[in-house]
Amino acid sequence: MSESERRMIEILRILNKQEKATGSKLIADELKEKGFNLGERAVRYHMQILDEKGYTERMGYSGRQITDLGREKLEKGLIYDQVDFIYSKFEELIYLTNFNYMTKKGNVVVNTSTIYNEDSYNIIKDVFASGLSVSPYVNLNDVGKGDAMEIKTICGTTIDGILLNEGIASQPLYGGLLKIEDNHPVAFKELISYKKTSVTPLDAFIAPEMTSVLDVINDGTGYIPANFRLIPSVVRQKTIDILSKLKNIGINGTITISEDGENILGLPVNKGMIGLAIIGGITPFCAVQELGYDIDIKIGEELENFEKMNPIVGNIDYKLKKSSNRDDSKIPFILSKSWNLIHQANFDIEKEKGDIVANISYIKKEDLDAAINIMKESYESDEKHVNPHYQIIAHPDDDEKIGIATICSLSIDGVLVNNGIKSTPKYGGLLELTEPALFIDLISYNGSSIDPHKIFIAKDMTSITKTNEPKRLLASIKEIPYVARDSSVDLLDKMSKLGFSIYKIGKPRELIYNAKVDNYNFGIVTGSGLNSIAAIKEKGIDIEVKADTKLIPFENMDKL
Structure with missing residues (x-):
């Protein structure tokens, strides 16, 4: 992909995030933050090309906005770029997370999902009450007609952002399905790397026949979405201290954390590193899907001010216990097979x-x-x-x-x-x-x-x-x-x-x-x-x- 194509892709992404027509100055400023040194005149040149292709349209003196064709091109026609973009998107969200757990202020990364009836809402509340979530803090908004409701929930990527703000750089590796037995996390069943995929790893496993969140709640055994990252072992205790403080204010989701070089949940951990597994932020919504209700789930899409969020439930009875470490098997990756x-x-x-x-x-x-x-x-x-x-x-x-x-x-x-x-x-x-x-x-x-x-x-x-x-x-x-x-x-x-x-x-x-x-x-x-x-x-x-x-x-x- 040429440098010019990369610039136009980024312009489309910037416009896709905007809710109104956007001028060349704002686009030039955002491009600069992404490492593209492009002045307003050069932006206007690229915008003219995008207009000619039908990907953008001019809205008078207000600027441009992306067209449906532009969104389609962004989603489908640039797949060679998307396989790299997914990981960089999460890195961007991690960097932009500025939540301060001492003041309880700042932005957190949220997943935005839409449910369409009261039964779905009650199911979600039950999952939150079981502790199978990153946090009970949500932002609720009625949308459209009827009982449709948009629910923003805290994504596990928020924890990576908080750690980074404290000088701890995590390395997100995988999203997948975690096997639970008798309420003990045992091992990952399936995994997808955060790199070289156009599908967000946890999104890949959002299907009724893949997860069994309700089985975990009712019987203590089943499969839940989770993700895995590595952290330098030298900051292990500092990480544990931060996670403990986060739990005290209602941000948890930690499944297990390994010792230096200790393999956990079927995954290898090199010497000098520790492994950290966190519950997938979309876990409560998987339970709704398992019962066949309509739901629209979006993962790690945006940032939200924590002060706009409130607990969806009061007391939480945490279902998950300490990792049993009974399963020493290693995940067989498909390329090896x-x-x-x-x-x-x-x-x-x-x-x-x-x-x-x-x-x-x-x-x-x-x-x-x-x-x-x-x-x-x-x-x-x-x-x-x-x-x-x-x-x-x-x-x-x-x-x-x-x-x-x-x-x-x-x-x-x-x-x-x-x-x-x-x-x-x-x-x-x-x-x-x-x-x-x-x-x-x-x-x-x-x-x-x-x-x-x-x-x-x-x-x-x-x-x-x-x-x-x-x-x-x-x-x-x-x-x-x-x-x-x-x-x-x-x-x-x-x-x-x-x-x-x-x-x-x-x-x-x-x-x-x-x-x-x-x-x-x-x-x-x-x-x-x-x-x-x-x-x-x-x-x-x-x-x-x-x-x-x-x-x-x-x-x-x-x-x-």
């Missing part, structure tokens, strides 16, 4: 035989015929993007269920590696088939414990069978050294003719569907074997998505 599967695949293109990597998802046997018909219809309507191969496999321990195996795109990496070409899975993404086609979300395989495509399916983000919106498919980006491009193209062409989903082969420094790989490499975009599985879920059939990944012989697979 993928590399092992890649090196076991031995499919021979010429013989059309050998093991490929398969995803196996499970449904009820009674739904099998309907599921196969949906897969067939999806393939026949879009043979370019949907893989036709599948195999029916017995469930390992449930006679009422059956497995559907589809080809995982790691099989393509396996073929390339077996032919002496290093192919590295880089991102799992959601590809929108507009003109031109664009990735609208990307999650790096590096630093994630869960296949990104499983997240997109769980959050109902695909659109494979829906006819009233642009088609959105699951796709992956692989990175290959440029020196191997000619040999790779030959192999990829042969795989494509056999039915493997290969969408595009890029060139060095080329934006491939608006995503990019490192210099001196080229990217290839491949379709996911889970596209046909996502189609089944879109049609309302209950399916356990990618419950297993294993090697199966290609020659044993059927074709739609």
Whole structure:
């Protein structure tokens, strides 16, 4: 991305935050704070370009405002920038947090969510009363008609900002799902790194079938959103003292803090550092979603003056106890798992035989015929993007269920590696088939414990069978050294003719569907074997998505 493009992106971001038309002077001032030394005249030049593209419009002498097209461009069309922007956004919010816990004044980072009925409000209050939140302090506002209410809650990022103000620089690493047993935090089940993702890590896990906050409240066992950061061990006691003072004024959320170099909750902590886990600020709202109520959840969006916030409940009966440290297992990150599967695949293109990597998802046997018909219809309507191969496999321990195996795109990496070409899975993404086609979300395989495509399916983000919106498919980006491009193209062409989903082969420094790989490499975009599985879920059939990944012989697979 050129420097000029970066400037225009930042201008769009500034305008997107404004509620009224904004002049070039204010924009120039804000750009300067972000490290762009741009005068008013230069800002006006860039604004003219944005006007011509339809991303902004002039509002008389008041200045410019962003258009709907500009917002769409900011959200969808700049995905290669968004994967870096998410982390920098949190760093910006941490820096701008100026809350003083001694005077109880200053700005805190808030999540803003909207609920639509009184039942949702009562559920949220119960979660706050259990202590499964960062703080009971909220800002309530009625919106629209009926019982709709906007609720601003304190985000865990606030704690990072408070620590920074006290001279303690934390390093946010992951957001994920934390397993709770008998009210004791045990270990993280799933994680996504804060870096190299266009999806805020905790937002990725906001889905009814992922969290079980209500189970934790009622039975003491389940999964809650949480995040994890590292802090230099030399300030451990100072950190504990600050966290204790915060708890006394109603800002808590601390799950556990490790000793120097002590691995906790399934995560490694290097010598000289300590680990700190904090409850996700959106936890109370996950409980509402688990019961199927409508809710709009936004994470870490803005700053709010703490003096505008009040406790939503009085006494709190904290459910979580001290971490049990009973689970010493380490989180298996997906890239490590993928590399092992890649090196076991031995499919021979010429013989059309050998093991490929398969995803196996499970449904009820009674739904099998309907599921196969949906897969067939999806393939026949879009043979370019949907893989036709599948195999029916017995469930390992449930006679009422059956497995559907589809080809995982790691099989393509396996073929390339077996032919002496290093192919590295880089991102799992959601590809929108507009003109031109664009990735609208990307999650790096590096630093994630869960296949990104499983997240997109769980959050109902695909659109494979829906006819009233642009088609959105699951796709992956692989990175290959440029020196191997000619040999790779030959192999990829042969795989494509056999039915493997290969969408595009890029060139060095080329934006491939608006995503990019490192210099001196080229990217290839491949379709996911889970596209046909996502189609089944879109049609309302209950399916356990990618419950297993294993090697199966290609020659044993059927074709739609």
